[in-house]
Amino acid sequence: MKRIVLNLILWTVLVLALLTGWLLVPATFWQYVFFLRVPIVTGLLLLSLPAIAKFFFPAMLKNLFVLRGIWQLAFTILGAIAAGIAVIFVAYTILHNAPARFDLPELSEIPELWLYVLAIALALPTWIATTDLSQEELNNQRWTGFLIGLVSSGCFLVAFEKIRIWLASNDFFNQLYLAFVFLLAKHSTNGYINPITGELAAAHLNAFALFLVLLLVYLFIFIAFKPRPISSQREAPALLYVMLLISAGTLFLGSLTFYFDYFRVSVLSFWLLISAAMYWLFKVDHFFELKEDTLKNKSEDPQLKDFKTVIHQRLKHQSQEKTLVVVCASGGGIQAAGWTTEVLTGLQNEELLGTSFTKAIGLISAVSGGAVGTMYYLDRFGSQGYPENTELENIFNSATRDSLDATGWGLAYPDLWRIIALPILPSLLSPKIGDRGIALETDWQGEMKNPHQGKTLATWRSQILQGEIPIPIFNATLVEDGNRFLVTPMTFSESSEKKYLDFNRLYGDHDIDIVTAARLSSTFPYVSPICCNDLALDPKYHVADGGYFDGSGFVTTVEWLNEWLDIKKGLNIKRVLLLQINAFPQSELNQEIREHQGWFMATIAPLLTLFQVRDPIMASRNLTEVEMLQKQYPKEQVDIRHHSIFFPSQSEAPEFYSQGGQYQPPFSWKLTKKEKEAIKDGWKAIKTKKKIQELKKLWREDWKMSGH
Numbered sequence: 074m075k076r077i078v079l080n081l082i083l084w085t086v087l088v089l090a091l092l093t094g095w096l097l098v099p100a101t102f103w104q105y106v107f108f109l110r111v112p113i114v115t116g117l118l119l120l121s122l123p124a125i126a127k128f129f130f131p132a133m134l135k136n137l138f139v140l141r142g143i144w145q146l147a148f149t150i151l152g153a154i155a156a157g158i159a160v161i162f163v164a165y166t167i168l169h170n171a172p173a174r175f176d177l178p179e180l181s182e183i184p185e186l187w188l189y190v191l192a193i194a195l196a197l198p199t200w201i202a203t204t205d206l207s208q209e210e211l212n213n214q215r216w217t218g219f220l221i222g223l224v225s226s227g228c229f230l231v232a233f234e235k236i237r238i239w240l241a242s243n244d245f246f247n248q249l250y251l252a253f254v255f256l257l258a259k260h261s262t263n264g265y266i267n268p269i270t271g272e273l274a275a276a277h278l279n280a281f282a283l284f285l286v287l288l289l290v291y292l293f294i295f296i297a298f299k300p301r302p303i304s305s306q307r308e309a310p311a312l313l314y315v316m317l318l319i320s321a322g323t324l325f326l327g328s329l330t331f332y333f334d335y336f337r338v339s340v341l342s343f344w345l346l347i348s349a350a351m352y353w354l355f356k357v358d359h360f361f362e363l364k365e366d367t368l369k370n371k372s373e374d375p376q377l378k379d380f381k382t383v384i385h386q387r388l389k390h391q392s393q394e395k396t397l398v399v400v401c402a403s404g405g406g407i408q409a410a411g412w413t414t415e416v417l418t419g420l421q422n423e424e425l426l427g428t429s430f431t432k433a434i435g436l437i438s439a440v441s442g443g444a445v446g447t448m449y450y451l452d453r454f455g456s457q458g459y460p461e462n463t464e465l466e467n468i469f470n471s472a473t474r475d476s477l478d479a480t481g482w483g484l485a486y487p488d489l490w491r492i493i494a495l496p497i498l499p500s501l502l503s504p505k506i507g508d509r510g511i512a513l514e515t516d517w518q519g520e521m522k523n524p525h526q527g528k529t530l531a532t533w534r535s536q537i538l539q540g541e542i543p544i545p546i547f548n549a550t551l552v553e554d555g556n557r558f559l560v561t562p563m564t565f566s567e568s569s570e571k572k573y574l575d576f577n578r579l580y581g582d583h584d585i586d587i588v589t590a591a592r593l594s595s596t597f598p599y600v601s602p603i604c605c606n607d608l609a610l611d612p613k614y615h616v617a618d619g620g621y622f623d624g625s626g627f628v629t630t631v632e633w634l635n636e637w638l639d640i641k642k643g644l645n646i647k648r649v650l651l652l653q654i655n656a657f658p659q660s661e662l663n664q665e666i667r668e669h670q671g672w673f674m675a676t677i678a679p680l681l682t683l684f685q686v687r688d689p690i691m692a693s694r695n696l697t698e699v700e701m702l703q704k705q706y707p708k709e710q711v712d713i714r715h716h717s718i719f720f721p722s723q724s725e726a727p728e729f730y731s732q733g734g735q736y737q738p739p740f741s742w743k744l745t746k747k748e749k750e751a752i753k754d755g756w757k758a759i760k761t762k763k764k765i766q767e768l769k770k771l772w773r774e775d776w777k778m779s780g781h
Contacts, residue, residue: 101178108171108334111327112164115319119156119195122315123202136743137312138199140207141475143218145310148294149203150196150222151229152316155287157195158233159320161188162283163327166276174264174335189230203312209747229286237282247273250281261335280324287320295486300479300506302518302525311481311743318485325493344494351494359508360607361593361616366531366584371577376538377564380637381644384435386540387458391433394647396776398433399634400543401626401653404441404619406597408720408738409656411473411752413439413446416654416718418465419756425769429778431459433650434543436633438626440619442656444547444594445517446472448587451533452522454542464522471520473752477743479516480600483509488602510601513742514588521588528587530576534562547594548619548626552603557622558614559629560590566636573629580610594619600742625653631698634713638706648712648776651699657738658722712776716768718759726758 106113126134140146165188172179200219207215240246250273254265266273294317298309329340351357371377388395402413421431439447449471453464460468487499487508499507506512518524536542547560557573559565564577576585596603596618605615623629630651637644699715706713720738723730730736736751744752759765772778 104175104177105168105171105180108167108175108330109164111330112160112167112323115156115323116160116164116195119153119160119319120198123198127202127206132737132740134741135206136477136739136741136745136748137310137315138202138206139210139743139745140203140218140310140312141210143211143214143221145308145313146203146207146211146215146218147221147225148313149310149316150200150219151225151290152313152320153196153199154192154226155229155290156316156319156323157192158189158230159283159287159323160195161192162276162280163323166280167327167331169276170264170274170331173268174261174331199312199316209745229290232289233282233286236285237279240278240282241275250278258332264331264335280328284324287317287324291317291321294482295502298478298482299503300482300512300515300519302515302521304519304524305474306516306519308475308478309482311477314478314481314485318489321489348492348494351496352491355496357491357496359510359602359604361510361585361589361604363580363583363585363606363608363610364529366582368531368534369582372564372581374564374577377534377562377577378566380544380563380633381642383537383540383544383563384637384644384646386538387435387543388433389540390458393645395645396433396648396650396778397435397644397646398430398650398652399630400434400437400439401630401651402437402439402443402447403625403653403655404443404595405656405738406442406595406740407445407473407476407742407744408740408748408752409442410446410449411469411744411749412656412720412755413443413654414450414469414472415752415756417446417450418460418468419760420768421459421462421465425760425765426772427779428459430772433778436544436546436630438546438548438630438633439594440548440624440626441595441597443626443654444591444619447545447547448517448591449520451542451545452528452587454536456539456541458541467522469753473744473749474516474520475743476513476516477741479512480509480742483512487512508602508604510592510596510604513601514586514592517588517591518586529584530560530562530587530590531584533587537562546626546629547590548623548629549593549596550617550619550621552615552617553612555622557619557629558593558616560585560593565633574614579614580606583608583610597742625655625695627653627695627698631702634702635705638702638711640710646711649714650772651713651715653695653715653717655717655719657720659717659719659725714771716764718764720752721755721759725762726755729755729758 122134123138126137140149165183168180168183171177200222204215204219207218211218251266254262254273258265264274265277294309294313298307300306300308326340329344333340333343368374376382384395384397388397400417403409405412417431420426421428437447437451449468450460452471453460453468455461483506487503487506490496490498490502491508506515518527521528533542533545537544544563545561549558549560550556551558551574555572558579559573559575561575562577563575565573565575567578576590592601593604593616595601596616598618603615603617605613619626634649634651636642638646638649696715699713703713719725721729738751739748
């Protein structure tokens with residue numbers, strides 16, 4: 074009872090405090106807050122984004138602020154000051170002209186020097202965060218980058234001053250601008266034109282000058298940093314594109330609200346209406362490219378259904394009784410790509426399983442980040458059926474190369490043009506890179522062994538039939554019906570009970586680039602767009618990340634084994650190693666539960682529950698399916714062993730965490746040097762542990778598979 078009374082008193086005090094605040098604050102204040110809503114929101118975003126990234130969502134956002142070179146740091150410093158100036162000058166334009174346009178009381182004039190001080194204050198959190206978080210990558214060079222950024226920012230300000238002085242003194246421009254204002258704002262030019270002098274308000278000239286300078290910077294970055302299929306290419310940081318989007322959004326939306334608020338028109342509703350109309354009129358969508366294949370009607374080609382011959386060709390070096398390795402590579406962004414390659418190349422080491430392990434891999438079912446790692450792993454296989462030892466480090470380096478910067482370019486250019494109702498621009502200005510998904514593919518292509526010789530499913534088909542590489546399956550999800558989509562060179566059994574389609578059955582006369590296949594499997598929500606084929610082939614499915622259906626690749630693997638281990642199929646497989654690679658630590662019982670209640674649990678708990686149950690459900694389901702498979706095929710017929718290799722947990726490898734602190738694997742498409750080293754150190758920490766040694770004993774002693 075006492076607690077109820079205290080809560081009632083607390084509630085009453087809070088309500089009275091809010092009510093008193095509302096009544097005491099002048100109405101003019103709230104009116105100005107409303108008209109300034111765009112610069113207020115973007116200004117708060119500039120101030121809070123570093124803290125949000127570092128403290129609230131570090132796995133997703135912290136690496137945005139980790140920059141790879143002094144020029145990346147310099148460009149980000151420049152981008153932050155440009156965003157700060159955009160916010161302050163848009164706010165100043167509204168404050169200065171709102172009294173005339175909206176009949177509000179005039180405020181005191183703000184000295185121009187204070188505008189620049191406030192802009193620098195908004196940029197300061199980004200400057201501090203990037204300089205601090207990039208010290209691991211740049212060491213002492215970060216101060217050089219910081220100084221170059223300050224000089225660049227100074228040049229930006231000088232250019233801004235020069236252009237606005239030129240605009241103010243150019244009669245032709247002023248007459249043209251006045252004519253445009255009279256045409257557009259004929260119902261009321263208040264707030265745009267000084268009624269006494271008949272001249273354009275100076276604040277609007279300043280805003281337009283800022284727009285011109287930002288446009289020059291925007292176009293320079295568009296040309297200079299357009300993604301190209303080049304290894305370790307020069308890239309602008311993804312954070313710079315965030316700053317550009319804040320700048321453009323503030324100018325664009327701030328200008329629209331100042332105009333439309335006079336007519337009581339919702340800018341958001343107006344923009345959504347126009348954008349939706351443009352999307353409908355021009356049939357705007359995101360696409361992946363299909364290519365013509367030399368082999369037609371692949372779904373009926375018998376050799377692509379003949380897994381018996383393919384597996385025998387792959388295992389031809391083995392004796393009569395075959396040992397088959399089947400790999401499942403789970404999703405998880407670039408962390409999964411790196412861990413997948415580190416585990417597979419690490420097991421090939423002669424101290425562990427050797428090349429006999431790699432040559433025994435007959436099928437790899439991969440999802441999302443695991444598909445990206447699988448792509449780079451298979452890319453460097455030779456005709457001998459495994460990658461040379463000299464290529465193992467290259468595989469890891471390619472899989473862990475940053476991709477976030479290219480995605481940022483695609484978002485800030487072709488995708489932004491679509492959003493602001495300019496859907497024709499991408500096809501005119503960037504026809505080969507139409508969105509951030511294709512930008513991501515282009516970046517991945519640059520890290521392939523031969524960047525300028527694109528591999529396709531047809532390339533891999535030839536290698537599979539010759540036994541040079543395992544059968545790859547990149548698992549994706551079809552949006553329209555929620556079924557699995559298997560992107561693979563082979564044709565899988567058609568059955569109404571199995572809810573999947575494969576590439577050959579859906580696109581029997583066409584081919585696809587390997588980087589595109591990996592992208593379809595790793596369409597991480599909002600990082601890369603859900604897309605459909607560019608030839609408008611029916612049914613026109615849209616393809617999403619494979620993790621929506623199965624984040625481990627296990628379902629496809631078990632279904633395939635369930636069918637092809639049948640003695641009637643004649644595979645003559647005596648032993649099967651089912652290897653599950655998981656990019657994150659195994660879920661453990663959490664003894665330190667943070668207490669959340671009230672508003673948080675009422676609003677976020679349903680989504681939090683969906684996220685938290687994903688891994689336990691997947692692990693439990695996988696174990697159940699393995700047990701069912703083992704019961705169906707007794708050990709005397711087929712010896713089926715299941716091994717999971719997780720990224721090390723603290724209980725499994727305490728020495729790893731004592732050296733690296735409380736390491737939290739990132740969930741994005743960018744890794745720092747420390748995180749790349751952590752993946753390697755994580756493998757070193759567990760390869761001497763019980764699970765890996767049991768796997769080594771099984772392979773070398775129980776199954777007597779040689780290291781070579």
